[in-house]
Amino acid sequence: MGVNKLWWLLRPCARHLRLEGLKGMRVAVDISIWLNRLVKALRDAQDQAVVDAHIKGLFVRVCKLLHFGIRPVFVFDGPPPAIKMNTLRERQSRRDMGQSKLLLLAKRHALNILRQRAHEKEAAEKAGESESGAGGNGGSAVGEATRAGRDD
Numbered sequence: 379m380g381v382n383k384l385w386w387l388l389r390p391c392a393r394h395l396r397l398e399g400l401k402g403m404r405v406a407v408d409i410s411i412w413l414n415r416l417v418k419a420l421r422d423a424q425d426q427a428v429v430d431a432h433i434k435g436l437f438v439r440v441c442k443l444l445h446f447g448i449r450p451v452f453v454f455d456g457p458p459p460a461i462k463m464n465t466l467r468e469r470q471s472r473r474d475m476g477q478s479k480l481l482l483l484a485k486r487h488a489l490n491i492l493r494q495r496a497h498e499k500e501a502a503e504k505a506g507e508s509e510s511g512a513g514g515n516g517g518s519a520v521g522e523a524t525r526a527g528r529d530d
Contacts (some may be wrong), residue, residue, distance in 0.1 A: 412436060430451040482505035 385392075416435035420428040429433070443450050458466060 397442070397446040397448065404449045404451050405443065406453050407450045408455075410455050412439065 402523065413432045417427060418485045420431035420435055422428055440450060
């Protein structure tokens, strides 16, 4: 995102400022960058994104600017410039490729689970057959006679 090598270009004239030094000034804020960073940065103990992280973080940042007497002006992105279209197409292509790979992996995983379950079922059936076959008739005739109410 942003202009490639912008900070490298601005470095010769850049200077660090403390927030106190901006009192009474209007400061432009790229809201897209703030929101993106807040969503990615604010995590809970299980490393899950905090619900409404962007709202909470934005509130804290705005309060801090106002505390120092800074009046923020929020700048929202407009449509991307034509020069950025190749970059956007490349990003979309990488996302699409990633989605395709993820779908393929999910299918393979599901197939492996099904194969494993079929193997386990087959092994259980073989174990059941070997148990019933081990004692001659496996006691099945006795079981059927008892169920029928016959007594030998």
